[in-house]
Amino acid sequence: ISSVELTEHYLKRIEQFDGALNSFITVAPELALSQAKAADQRLADGTATALTGIPLAHKDLFCTQGLRTSCGSKMLDNFVAPYESTVTARFIEAGAVTLGKTNMDEFAMGSSTESSFYGPTRNPWNTEHVPGGSSGGSAAAVAARLCAAATGTDTGGSIRQPAGFTALTGLKPTYGRVSRWGMIAYASSLDQGGPMARTAEDCALMMQVMAGFDSQDSTSVDQPVADYSASLNDSLKGLRIGLPKEYFASGLDAATADAIQAAVKQFQALGAEVKEISLPNAELAIPAYYVIAPAEASSNLSRFDGVRFGYRCEHPADLTDLYKRSRGEGFGAEVKRRIMVGAYALSAGYYDAYYLQAQKIRRLIKNDFMAAYEQVDVILCPTSPTPAFKIGEKIDDPVSLYLTDIYTITANLAGVPGIALPAGFANGLPLGMQLLGPYFSEARLLNIAHQYQ
Numbered sequence: 442i443s444s445v446e447l448t449e450h451y452l453k454r455i456e457q458f459d460g461a462l463n464s465f466i467t468v469a470p471e472l473a474l475s476q477a478k479a480a481d482q483r484l485a486d487g488t489a490t491a492l493t494g495i496p497l498a499h500k501d502l503f504c505t506q507g508l509r510t511s512c513g514s515k516m517l518d519n520f521v522a523p524y525e526s527t528v529t530a531r532f533i534e535a536g537a538v539t540l541g542k543t544n545m546d547e548f549a550m551g552s553s554t555e556s557s558f559y560g561p562t563r564n565p566w567n568t569e570h571v572p573g574g575s576s577g578g579s580a581a582a583v584a585a586r587l588c589a590a591a592t593g594t595d596t597g598g599s600i601r602q603p604a605g606f607t608a609l610t611g612l613k614p615t616y617g618r619v620s621r622w623g624m625i626a627y628a629s630s631l632d633q634g635g636p637m638a639r640t641a642e643d644c645a646l647m648m649q650v651m652a653g654f655d656s657q658d659s660t661s662v663d664q665p666v667a668d669y670s671a672s673l674n675d676s677l678k679g680l681r682i683g684l685p686k687e688y689f690a691s692g693l694d695a696a697t698a699d700a701i702q703a704a705v706k707q708f709q710a711l712g713a714e715v716k717e718i719s720l721p722n723a724e725l726a727i728p729a730y731y732v733i734a735p736a737e738a739s740s741n742l743s744r745f746d747g748v749r750f751g752y753r754c755e756h757p758a759d760l761t762d763l764y765k766r767s768r769g770e771g772f773g774a775e776v777k778r779r780i781m782v783g784a785y786a787l788s789a790g791y792y793d794a795y796y797l798q799a800q801k802i803r804r805l806i807k808n809d810f811m812a813a814y815e816q817v818d819v820i821l822c823p824t825s826p827t828p829a830f831k832i833g834e835k836i837d838d839p840v841s842l843y844l845t846d847i848y849t850i851t852a853n854l855a856g857v858p859g860i861a862l863p864a865g866f867a868n869g870l871p872l873g874m875q876l877l878g879p880y881f882s883e884a885r886l887l888n889i890a891h892q893y894q
């Protein structure tokens with residue numbers, strides 16, 4: 442099959458099914474077909490890579506030159522970036538095809554893709570349910586076979602939680618492994634791009650393209666990139682898996698707990714040793730994250746002022762009016778809430794009480810992981826307390842939505858990598874679990890996920 446045929450196949454599926462799912466904000470058939478033609482040429486002349494001609498979708502916060510990048514916001518509804526993000530540039534260089542840009546929570550703030558300016562995305566397994574978020578468009582598009590694989594970003598779980606809600610495999614790499622250049626910033630010390638795909642094998646191929654040093658990102662780590670596919674078939678004999686007891690306490694849905702117990706048996710059958718461990722500061726993660734992430738967001742989002750790019754209000758009376766109304770009209774409710782919380786936490790009188798405390802907790806959480814990795818190689822735990830909830834169920838109660846991030850945000854605070862993988866189904870909805878590893882253990886995580894699958 443040629444890349445043009447494959448691309449046409451996916452474009453047709455998008456046309457047929459995306460009306461019901463709303464997983465794409467922008468579909469780019471012309472761009473995709475011209476890239477597919479070029480890919481077929483490369484396949485013919487022997488310059489192809491593993492991803493040449495493979496149709497992908499990108500979360501709509503990776504800047505793409507000449508193709509709108511909205512970040513799920515009215516603020517950037519008209520924004521066409523003048524440059525390409527490092528991640529998407531690497532995919533283009535590898536010869537992959539860009540089918541379009543996927544729906545997401547506005548500025549990646551959310552866990553359900555309901556805060557998008559473009560309306561919610563629906564979960565293909567049950568369209569009354571959310572696909573998770575913030576990378577819910579990418580998750581739904583891959584799960585519904587509207588693209589071969591997709592990119593996502595994970596600040597507090599936005600790759601792993603939607604992967605769990607849609608039966609996909611999604612990898613949040615070590616902080617600094619994948620370049621953030623050209624990725625619209627939410628919380629810069631937590632944001633990390635990664636692959637969302639049907640299998641660990643596909644994630645490995647995607648990671649091979651995405652990972653690597655980038656001098657344009659000051660937090661990019663200059664360390665050799667592993668061969669992510671080479672170790673997929675390594676044995677799990679002797680692998681030490683830890684189950685953090687705090688993650689299996691109250692609040693965890695029974696079907697998810699059972700599914701993880703079944704997975705434990707399978708890992709043991711594959712030769713792994715499983716034991717209980719402790720991450721004692723886990724319960725502090727939500728309050729710390731919901732200070733740090735909004736604080737960084739309030740600073741990052743100050744650039745959207747109606748002057749340089751993005752939405753500008755009509756007929757401003759003066760400069761202050763232009764700032765106020767452009768931001769007031771351009772940002773949605775959740776984004777405004779985060780900006781207010783963040784600006785408050787950073788303000789002179791409250792910095793010590795909130796931001797500084799949160800940073801100290803962050804260090805304790807990191808230390809918990811470091812201590813755990815002295816006893817075990819990886820940590821196995823759920824991705825979220827419940828399977829996908831219903832659209833509308835939590836949107837009016839932000840705190841209940843924040844609480845769903847309880848198992849994912851610790852990895853971002855510590856900067857360690859995590860892979861979400863399918864753990865089964867209950868009542869027709871996917872259950873998710875994740876493996877967290879030490880810094881730069883992506884190849885091992887992919888190997889374990891592959892052996893399990």
Ligand code: GLN
Nearest residue numbers: 549550551596597598599
């Ligand atoms: N749900 C979390 C938040 O709203 C995480 C989102 C993300 O990882 N981008 O901040």
